[in-house]
Amino acid sequence: MPSPYLPNTDADRRTMLREIGVGSIDELFEDIPEKVRHAEFKLPRPLSELELKKELSQLAGCNANLDNYACFLGAGSYRHFIPSTVEHVIGRSEFYTAYTPYQAEASQGTLQTTYEYQSLVCQLTGMEVSNAGMYDCSTAAAEAAIMACIITKRRKVAVSTTVNPTYRDVIGTYVKGRSLSIETIELGSTLSSDCACLVVQQPNFLGYLEEMEAHAQKAHDIGALFVAIVDPISLGMFKPPGQYGADVAVADGQPLGNPVSFGGPGLGIFACRREYLRQMPGRIVGRTVDVDGRPGYVMTLVTREQYIRRERATSNICTSEALMALAAAVYLATLGRKGLKHVAELCYHKAHYAAKRIAELKGYSLVFSKPFFREFAVRCPVAPSQINRALFNKGIIGGLDISGMIDNAMLLCVTEMNTKQEIDKLVEILRGF
């Protein structure tokens, strides 16, 4: 059978070879040394679309998916309701089969929606400027830390112990790459004056809310930047980073209209104060006019970028997560002012309902008594792994086992996807321990 993806016919090939002036396709590969030109490849024999769809559906069926399981797991990847508008927009192949919009006149769709995305991120975070998106929250935080070092000409970044441990690891990998250093600090302790920035997460990894104004003040007192890692859904009801003194706000945009998808693709949201615009990593889209004075959009401030500035670029980032940024824009526009607030409140009230009911159970207690949004740490009477096994057998994916950090503790997450029925069922199973 001919391949559906290789449209030339044998007759086409013969004509083309004749035009090129060679006798065979092999002759076109003669610059490659003979001894490496005929490698052997051991790969499975090819299958048709029909056969592979069947096989891969079966493989997908081996996974316990969240459409069949109630899920109380968060910790950086969150299951939220995705309105169908999102899929129908990002499923337009004019969007998803386009490249980075180097040719602006043929890419106004990508460019204008990116401008919308930047605007919506600024509105949501209260920050002045946003880039077009980065890989994920961890790399956005790492790039923010490096940007702070460049701006302050200091070589050390301070990260709170309550920041997601993986984010801390990634920040560490990135700053060490540049021969900078990272210090993990308790938020109560003093900040050494050689720090370029203080990185704090809101709500933090353990779910509770930090006193961001005070931490921002502490960073600013020593001339450091304050980098806030935020949760975009929480901003539907909680104070945005632009209002508590953040110089840079980063977030994972996955919860905004993107499925959990086993951890990727995600989206790194990156927004900052306008004065740092020219140090910002990543693509930025700007509004301008064409020769006839009509409004239009282009990638701008490109002299920050690797394809123009090479080794003097602010980052190496090129291909990023444009389609996920589009999804986030459609999501925010679909929910809008009232919808996002409502979703945030659903998460808040349901999480509090679950927390209250669990705390009433014998042997269980909330680890912290501080305000939280949709995640909270619970101390359990037995090892969380044991509880999670029991939950799984009854169709529930339990919380994250954080007994490595806090004895017998589990980090639970409740979103608008969790019904009261699911929460009640969770509570009943927990009661059995």
Next chain:
Amino acid sequence: MSHHYLLPKISQPGKIGCSLPALDVPPAELPPGDLLRQELELPEVSEVELMRYFIALSKLNYGVDTGFYPLGSCTMKYNPKWHEDIAKLSGFASIHPLQPGESVQGALQLMFELQEYLTEITGMHATSLVPIAGAHGEFGGLLMVKAYHQDRGDKARKKILLTDSSHGTNPASAVMCGFEIGVVASDSEGNVDMKSLESAMDEEVAALTLTMPTTLGLFDPRMLEISELVHERGGLLGADGANLNAFLGRVKFGELGYDYVQLNLHKTFSTPHGGGGPGSGPVCVRENLADFLPSPLVNKNGGTYKFVSPAKSIGRIANFHGNFGVMCKAYAYIRSMGAAGLKEVSEEAVLNANYLKEKLKPYYHLPYDRTCMHEVVFSGRRQKAKGVHTVDVAKRLLDYGLHPPTVYFPLIVDEALMIEPTETESKKTLDAFIEAMKEIARDAEENPEVLHSAPHNTPVKRLDDVRAARNPDLRWEMRSQGVG
């Protein structure tokens, strides 16, 4: 046209784009007011208005499904539709990255097998799927180079060599890994200048990053000598694998002497670019670097799959374990092509590029007149003599409903036009492109004004980049409406 407004223009208080459930639990007490938000200024639009707005914008875009997209170095091949469906299966799209390993064995199996396939395709020893994009994989590769030399106690190696034709990400990634940059010249044939390499390749060099075929679309016949020289002098050899489409299923990076290569699943392995991502940039290594791979990898023990961290891993470079949704599509691609199919891919890609080269050679200056691989680089210098620049040629192509090639790259070619047709285009499509390019070449001689003022048929004409950069207008703002 409808796209000249933005979301705030269609926003009206009280509208919403979807319905949401009511609260089904007793409300909790709200936290202290100073934690709460006073205003949330997001647009309010109905679903129909929202859809019309975004669909109108989609129509202003050009994708591979719209037409020919010969963007050099980007491998804009067709993206099979059923691959999209695979990635959307609930069992793949609706699984949480931190779920217990036993509940995601299907996903782990897919990742494990993809690691194995990519290792085999590149002729390497091991693969990490973690990097999110090509530049991210390159970053991972260079961090491994750094860790490798440090692990051996070789502290002097602080420099990365690159060719003068390299991608911009190559030097930018090296700097992010704390390296200095050294540049190796290309010779008059477009190959690595061996004298330049000889003199630059000293004991301070940690690695040479060499795209193969080079960004000139040429395979360097001295590839094996280059590899030998670099290794003899204690350096490593890294590939920017952006151009793998040139010898997919035919040549292995490992047999060329490379120590690591970063792939672009969103180029070679047919996953769509999404207008600038999501991509996936796995990094494949020889044995010497395997212990340093970015964490985690998937390993198979008996019939069970699980995440593991290599012994001396450079650590985490991303939040979870890579762009899984993209991996599903690349996996489907490899399984549907098989070894023979992948070889046909590179054959057709190279055939198409050489056909374009021969047919366009009479009209555009060909700086390196030799057999090319999957792409061909022309120079617009003949047209420049008439006052027509490569940008004019590119913009005029838009009037023909064709996406222009990559322009002004590589930097060593004056007025560069870098054309990569890919294997998924037919001779018919190439002939239409050739005809357009011929007419443009003729207009450059006879009617240059039509090129200078191009494009004429696009939703907007040439845009004012200078104004955009001087007075950055990067967002709209909505006025406060109070708490909703």
